[in-house]
Amino acid sequence: MKAIQFLIGFALLALASSLASASDPSPLQDICVAIEDPKDGVFVNGKFCKDPKLARAEDFFFSGLDKPGNTANRLGVDETDANVEQIPGLNTLGISAFRIDYAPYGQRPPHIHPRASEILLVLEGTLHVGFVTSDQLNNKLIAKVLNKGDVFVFPKGLIYFQFNIGKTNAVAYSALNSQFPGEITIADAVFGANPPINPDFLAKAFQLDPKTVKDLQHKFINGD
Template identity: 65%
Template sequence: MKIVFGFLATIILIVSLAPFSYASDPSPLQDFCVALNASAVPVFVNGKFCKNPNMVVADDFYFSGLNKPGNTSNAVGSNVTAVNVDNLPGLNTLGISAVRIDYKPNGLNPPHTHPRATEILVVLEGTLFVGFVTSNPGNKLFTKYLNPGDVFVFPEGLIHFQLNVGKTNAIAFAGLSSQNPGVITIAKAVFGSEPTIDPNVLAMAFQVEMNMIDSLLQAQSD
């Protein structure tokens, strides 16, 4: 009987802990842990140091500016305004952040991943064509056209994108399940790394001629 009870207790413990094991960020152990700018401290932690709670003020939980359009005068025609632990210290340990994304007509938020967060996107203005690709070996593509009020979810770590297919500017807001979700833009990471990945590796990986790889490397460096 003790063996059976112990086995059941173990199963219950595993099930109860399962949701936490999949969380992007650790759960807080106190009301808040406002991030302290401690870049000069020669200690590295997985997150940010906590500000003295007695020194915390309302502005530590406040950010202003998501009402302002981002500058889309760039090569891809989009701009991401992020609100994360780096500019809103009260987010530290809370496992959430937000972004505003502006797109000019034909503007693209290029294929990228958030290694530490799931993203939920809400369209405010315009029409977006969005999608994500599943992991190996399937690499299945899921796409959807979104209009104002529509919502779409990009699972954690998967490559995804948004393209403005309308004739006017588009605006979207997104929430992410990490205080610091991170961004890996695929083209920039592969063709714009420092130092550069060996062109022979890239040519073999993409199964293209070396001159095409040279052109892509040059384009990223410009």
């Protein structure tokens, strides 16, 4: 009897393990609407693959992360991406990277990466960084000041920010566990949505005057 119970338990454990490993792959694009006829398809979950026999070194190469970005913009920050758009060989590998340049007091405002966690290495300057947990942990702010050589991790899907609190330029490198992590800047997405989100709804959601919301929408939509 014990032998039979052991075999049944082992079989159930094996089945559970099989089901756990049979989950859907992580999405590699914002949306992927299903179609019935493959001939009408444009994308797969990621990129189509070339014949492996035709691969060359250039498919796995990118040059440019040593060059400073242009921080002459309203946020004082610039990102140089090294994802699957720049390095085709990253397709299906689940990794990417980018360089971030910050002018004095430049910032990456609150945003999320919907498809990746991020690890940040500071090369120059001093950054104030942090992320906010979900309401499960009461929206706790976890933040720290980073200096040259410091590393910080931002969990996937959580709102986070980076701010150069120094009087000199700052530089950092980031690595992410997605070939195309995506980025949603909260203010741009909410107040710059096209077509605009109903301002009365946003006014109640953010506890603002509707006129203030309309002014913000005008700024974000028109790039003022």
